[in-house]
Amino acid sequence: MDVNNLNTDGIKDKVVIITGASSGLGEATAKRLAKGGARLVLGARREDRLKALCDDIKADGGQAVYRVTDVTSREQVEALAKLARDEFGRIDVLVNNAGLMPLSPLDKLKVDEWEQMVDVNIKGVLYGIAAVLPTMREQHEGHVINLSSVAGHVVFPAASVYCATKFAVKALTEGLRQESNGEIRATNISPGAIDTELTRTISDDETAEGVNELYTLAIDADAVARAIAFAVEQPGDVDVNELILRPTRQEL
Ligand SMILES: NC(=O)C1=CN([C@@H]2O[C@H](COP(=O)(O)OP(=O)(O)OC[C@H]3O[C@@H](n4cnc5c(N)ncnc54)[C@H](OP(=O)(O)O)[C@@H]3O)[C@@H](O)[C@H]2O)C=CC1
Numbered sequence: 001m002d003v004n005n006l007n008t009d010g011i012k013d014k015v016v017i018i019t020g021a022s023s024g025l026g027e028a029t030a031k032r033l034a035k036g037g038a039r040l041v042l043g044a045r046r047e048d049r050l051k052a053l054c055d056d057i058k059a060d061g062g063q064a065v066y067r068v069t070d071v072t073s074r075e076q077v078e079a080l081a082k083l084a085r086d087e088f089g090r091i092d093v094l095v096n097n098a099g100l101m102p103l104s105p106l107d108k109l110k111v112d113e114w115e116q117m118v119d120v121n122i123k124g125v126l127y128g129i130a131a132v133l134p135t136m137r138e139q140h141e142g143h144v145i146n147l148s149s150v151a152g153h154v155v156f157p158a159a160s161v162y163c164a165t166k167f168a169v170k171a172l173t174e175g176l177r178q179e180s181n182g183e184i185r186a187t188n189i190s191p192g193a194i195d196t197e198l199t200r201t202i203s204d205d206e207t208a209e210g211v212n213e214l215y216t217l218a219i220d221a222d223a224v225a226r227a228i229a230f231a232v233e234q235p236g237d238v239d240v241n242e243l244i245l246r247p248t249r250q251e252l
Pocket residue numbers: 019020021022023024025026043044045046047049069070071072097098099100101120147148149150190191192193194195196197198199201
């Protein structure tokens with residue numbers, strides 16, 4: 001997509017927090033929204049990546065700040081939201097993107113990984129919502145965009161815990177929408193196979209082999225960034241509730 005065709009009306013000047021902005025979908029979304037004139041507040045654990053991304057955005061004339069943020073720490077997520085308020089005075093959009101997908105069959109009992117997925121993929125999303133909701137209530141507007149997955153709609157072998165976390169994210173997005181009192185928009189984004197570093201978080205060799213076949217079909221991260229930009233750019237009375245996007249050749 002030619003970025004010149006982006007409808008920037010609903011993106012310009014919006015203050016957007018993105019978790020997991022140091023690679024993949026978070027990074028691509030930051031770049032795309034920056035081109036639309038959004039003011040970005042970026043979090044992740046790898047500071048060198050965040051700094052390089054902020055520098056690139058600023059060199060292009062955009063506005064971006066970052067804070068090292070582990071989403072398993074409620075305090076750190078609160079501090080990221082505070083940075084947005086201190087720097088830009090408001091919070092328009094939170095993109096709850098940070099996530100990981102270690103994947104393994106239940107029989108392998110990789111309980112530590114189950115806990116890690118619950119902590120990052122579910123509790124991280126809840127901490128994000130907790131950090132921005134009071135500000136969005138005060139503003140009487142705001143938008144929370146959660147990264148679920150095709151795995152939040154169907155269950156794959158060896159992916160039951162990952163799928164459970166993404167089903168949970170979908171439920172949280174819908175619950176937030178229902179409780180929004182017409183003030184807060186809630187969008188669930190469900191991508192299929194996208195070419196990012198995510199598959200590198202798979203720890204089980206046999207599982208990785210199967211998933212790698214699916215990921216030969218993977219499409220570019222900017223496809224998801226465009227979907228997120230579409231949700232952000234809508235007028236305030238339009239809430240894009242759910243977007244599912246797969247590579248055309250992905251069956252399940
Ligand atoms: N790629 C795909 O095919 C799909 C991805 N998704 C979802 O999209 C989201 C982004 O994944 P994707 O871009 O693909 O994968 P990447 O591995 O490229 O990016 C994941 C991001 O999450 C961050 N992250 C991981 N753990 C933590 C943590 N504890 N605290 C803060 N940040 C963390 C990483 O940053 P750092 O290590 O610097 O902290 C990184 O920036 C995930 O929620 C994933 O489940 C959904 C469907 C398909």
